[in-house]
Amino acid sequence: MIRTLLRVLGHEYAQPVRRTVALMTTTAVAEGLSYALLVPVLRALFGGNPGDAWPWLIAFGAAVVVYAVLRYGSDLSGFRVGTTLLRGMYHRLGDHLARLPLGWYSAARVGEVSVLASNGVLQSMSVIAHLLAPFISACVTPLTVAVVMLVFNWQMGLAALAAAPVVVAIQVWTGRAMAAQDAERAERDHEATGRVIEYLQAQPVLRAGGRTGERFRLLDDSLTELQRASRRTVLSALPGVVALTFVVQAVFTVLLVLGASLALGGHIGAAEVLAILVLAARCADPLLSLSDIGGKLRGARSELVRLDAVLRTEPLPEAPNPVRPTSHDVEFDSVTFRHGDRTVIDGVSLSVPQGQRLAVVGPSGSGKSTLLQLLARFFDVDAGAVRVGGVDVRVVDSEVLMSQIAIVFQEVHLFDGTIEENVRLGRPDADDAEVRAAATAARLDEVVERLPGGWSANVGEGGALLSGGERQRVSIARALLKNAPIVLLDEVTSALDPLNEAAVHEGIERLMAGRTVVMVAHRLRTVQRADRIVFLDGGRIVEEGTHDDLLRRGGRYADFWNMSVASVVQ
Incomplete structure (x- = not known):
């Protein structure tokens, strides 16, 4: 996704994008590490001397402050870079469209370019500002927490890490399964937009010819097909959502049973089990959000691919050594x-x-x-x-x-x-x-x-x-x-x-x-x-x-x- 984005915009934007991604990743790791401090806090609170929890509480508070500062910085960087990318994309797209041969602008492309230049650019360029931070957090923070679990108890840590390849497989499978539906919905969306523009522009002719009823049917059919394509897209996403929810809940159940078994066998304290379960529960929400974020990322990627296709259209070539005419015949x-x-x-x-x-x-x-x-x-x-x-x-x-x-x-x-x-x-x-x-x-x-x-x-x-x-x-x-x-x-x-x-x-x-x-x-x-x-x-x-x-x-x-x-x- 990022490689496609940089190819579309140009590598002059690579450095700020990479810096923003690195800052967002650091923020997600800091969030996971701050949760790790809950283990010694709960261990002290449930131990013989609850007063020992104060140093850990202070450390936890400091970690939260560090995380808050990093989160503010990463979000601000994301918005700034996103705004820069949006401005750069509009300039590049406008300049490129002005250089394309007139024959490229067929009637079929009116709706396509209209959607692409408005919603398409906004959707694809909003990745950095709105989607990248939640996506990185949903991926990196649970992994960090799983590594923390591995430090405190290797059995529960391995159980948590085992879920990672399963979650990745579900996301890849869902993306591939929805590719055709996403493409069809985008095609229907462009077709419907073109029909709306055609209908509005043709009002004088349609009314003069008494054909408004027929044209209404054409527009209505186009919108109906868009509705059906949208419904199919939602339905095709359901198996992935259900599978991801099942895996997250199954892993939490496994951790609960494993933690109880280890605690009853005296291999781990009840405080550690409780803390690890709290960490696991905290990671459930970002993991479950991957379905929604993944759908939005796929939509943005589709728009980005269409933008890339337009920008790859060759304009009329310019002579390397132009000649200026001296007469006007x-x-x-x-x-x-x-x-x-x-x-x-x-x-x-x-x-x-x-x-x-x-x-x-x-x-x-x-x-x-x-x-x-x-x-x-x-x-x-x-x-x-x-x-x-x-x-x-x-x-x-x-x-x-x-x-x-x-x-x-x-x-x-x-x-x-x-x-x-x-x-x-x-x-x-x-x-x-x-x-x-x-x-x-x-x-x-x-x-x-x-x-x-x-x-x-x-x-x-x-x-x-x-x-x-x-x-x-x-x-x-x-x-x-x-x-x-x-x-x-x-x-x-x-x-x-x-x-x-x-x-x-x-x-x-x-x-x-x-x-x-x-x-x-x-x-x-x-x-x-x-x-x-x-x-x-x-x-x-x-x-x-x-x-x-x-x-x-x-x-x-x-x-x-x-x-x-x-x-x-x-």
Whole structure:
């Protein structure tokens, strides 16, 4: 468990973790040794001169004080190290998730990452703060007491030590028996979380289609399966709990019978027997708690294994000697990209000179948005190369590459904060005048003026408190503030009303001015103003040229254009 924890976090945390484990072990030994002083105390009290117990009572009190100080120190160390590990885990997980390719974030992983980043991290990192000390105490303190028994009477000491391998065997057997059930419960938990998120996100569509009853059944089935998996997990743990309880009670009974037999035979005093039985009874509770602690440790270990699997996912590689582009032209050189078994881009070659605009059109699923993602290096190509300024994007430092590119997506995501905070994401060090200028150019100032809070108005989670057109204006203002030389546009006006579309188009024109632009578009005037147009179908370029040339050819683009014109007229 500790080795896995250190592998996940990194060995820079090894020293404080080992120091904490050593302190907790010392505390558990001190607890067992303090109990050992009960033997001479009870021997003196039941002897001919009870006054002889005072020195032992004082020693017992001193031992308790030492144990209390050690316990305070070990608990404090556990909490501090646990907090440090938690902070380190969140930083490492966040940094790693930000470096993973976009294709890793499939819909199935939404619930998984959500659970992992919240409950999973807390559960796995709480081991040091909350579980390690009780676990070490439950293991080490009874062993220490058994060794003490061995010193006072070897027969009873051996009887107590004989229980150790049996307890270990029960714990190992229980862990193996529950592994499958724990895995199933975790899988059902992630599935249920994903269903809840899916159900909440799909409310508008479900209500419009009158399908809420069906979706309720899907969610209910998922939660029912989770309940059944939880019940099976509890039931599978019962044999281990019963077996451990039986062993502890059996050992105590053996010690009682053995102690009575030894006392009756005159081999040991009644005081020693009583003291040893008190020690044995005191060790019963921590031993019985091993079932509960073991279950929690298994749960934490499962989350830790899942965290390890995520952190072992390879991010896009960074070049050891990165090159910085000196110009801002764009080139796709025989690019091929596959997603699973499907070839999304198949041998595409095209170039966009610096300062010019390229429009990419074509049917849905033809690979248009994938071209933008390859240029921004959300993925790496399987063959060929994508170049910016003549430099392969794979040898450009990722931060440098992203500083050269401003992206405006069709679906805009805003963070839960103010409008100004969301605009400043484009360039956090911009002054107020630059932020206001970018907002004016994107016509975001009109939105700010009519909102009650103005620049301090909260946009809500994901920008939910703004309309689609308003969110798009924030996105354009953010891109304008970034002032990157390359602009990528992905269907930015496909779902806007005429008023917002006009405002967004005005902002887009300002954003594109003097920059290298690659746009995926269906709107007529956006496509018409491009310096060059490529028609993509099935991941291949089937036509390319200027707007007028393509219309004269009467091919696929002309058909697309005529259908677009017809839809506008209607």
